[in-house]
Amino acid sequence: MPLVAAAVCPHPPLLVPGVAGAAAGELDDLRAACDAAVARLIAAEPELILLVGAGPQSIAYHPAERGTLRVYGVDGDVRLWKVNCAGGERLPLSLTIGAWLIGRSRTELPRFARAVAADAPPPECARFGTELLAEAAGHRVALLVMGDGSACRGRHAPGYDDPRAQAYDDGVARALADADAEALLGLDPQLSAQLRVAGRAPWQALAGAVQATDAPWRGELTYHEAPYGVAYLVANWEPA
Numbered sequence: 001m002p003l004v005a006a007a008v009c010p011h012p013p014l015l016v017p018g019v020a021g022a023a024a025g026e027l028d029d030l031r032a033a034c035d036a037a038v039a040r041l042i043a044a045e046p047e048l049i050l051l052v053g054a055g056p057q058s059i060a061y062h063p064a065e066r067g068t069l070r071v072y073g074v075d076g077d078v079r080l081w082k083v084n085c086a087g088g089e090r091l092p093l094s095l096t097i098g099a100w101l102i103g104r105s106r107t108e109l110p111r112f113a114r115a116v117a118a119d120a121p122p123p124e125c126a127r128f129g130t131e132l133l134a135e136a137a138g139h140r141v142a143l144l145v146m147g148d149g150s151a152c153r154g155r156h157a158p159g160y161d162d163p164r165a166q167a168y169d170d171g172v173a174r175a176l177a178d179a180d181a182e183a184l185l186g187l188d189p190q191l192s193a194q195l196r197v198a199g200r201a202p203w204q205a206l207a208g209a210v211q212a213t214d215a216p217w218r219g220e221l222t223y224h225e226a227p228y229g230v231a232y233l234v235a236n237w238e239p240a
Contacts, residue, residue, distance in 0.1 A: 002136050003213050004239070005044035006143040006206055007037040008176055010232040011053065011097035011198070018074040026227060033223035033234040038105045038144065040236045046142035048110040049102060050132060051080075053094025053146035054201050055115030058128060062087060063112060067096025078103070081111045094146040094198065102144065116201045119193070122185050125201050129208025145206045147199020149231025157229025159196040168195055169224070169231040172203070176235035179219030181207035199233075206237070216240040 015031055017024040041049065064087025066077040080091065080099045091099065095113045102111055116128045133141070149169040152162035168191065175183035184207040192200035210217050216239070223234035 002133050002139055002141045003209055004046050004140045004142055005041050006145060006210070006237040007041050008145045008147065008199075008203065008206070008233060008235045009034045009037055009098070009101060010148045010234070011094045011146045012148065012228075012230065012232065013069060013072045013093065013097070014228075015097055016069060016072075016074060016100060019069060019072045030223055030225070030227075030232055030234070034101055035104060037222065037234050037236050038101055041142040041144060042105060042107050042109065044142055044238065045140065046109065047140040048112065048136070049107070049142050049144055050136065051095050051098040051102070051111060051113040051144050051146065052132070052202050052205055053092060053098055053113075053115055054118040054198055055092040055094065056117065057115070058117045058120060059115050061091060061095065061113040061115070063110070065090045065113065067091030067093070067099060069096065080113055094202070098144055098146045116205045118198070118201050119189070120201050121189060122187070122204050125204035126185055126208030126211070129205035129210075130212040132205070132209050133212050143206060143209060145202045147202040149197055149199060149226070149233055151196035151230045153226040153231060154229045157226075162195055164191065165195050165231070168192075168197070169226070169233070172199075172231075173221055173224045173233055176233055177219050177221035179210070179217040179237045181210045210237065213239075
């Protein structure tokens, strides 16, 4: 089985202390949870790490691609892995923060990145996840799946307050805690878009990948809070 572990993390720019500035300490617990989730991925002894996040379209990135946080006031690039002239500044925010998290771990494992279209329907997302494993056949792979929950948790949330948001996020939290791929695949794209959920397509890609292993999995949810009106969830999935 090529998939040996998976982790789910959110991708708020505020995870990066330089972006958060004086408020950096407010997300210390989330930062620590993400670091621990990545450490568990590495402890599964994969041969490579594959980042998955939402983007404008489904696309594979070159290992030398990079992202930027300059729009958030931080200079410098966030590199995916290799450094050479073939790379460009192309990574979407989800994969930029994922690359930053992997970089914090100091691992020397190869890492690759794939974006799944944010508006892709569930069957397409599941197929995307299945194809990820086919591409990595013959290698032990760990998935780092990036995505935020709803952005409508309270009057100060980016999407203002929506009474449906709490139940939506609680459902995702249960699915991640239980490694319930079917529940993730059941997330409604229209409702997800209305609640400004950034993780729906990547979570469904994870579900497709796990189902393709044809083996039981167990999950552990280690963080579920909405400190700025946006739901941030961290979880690890491992073969049972």
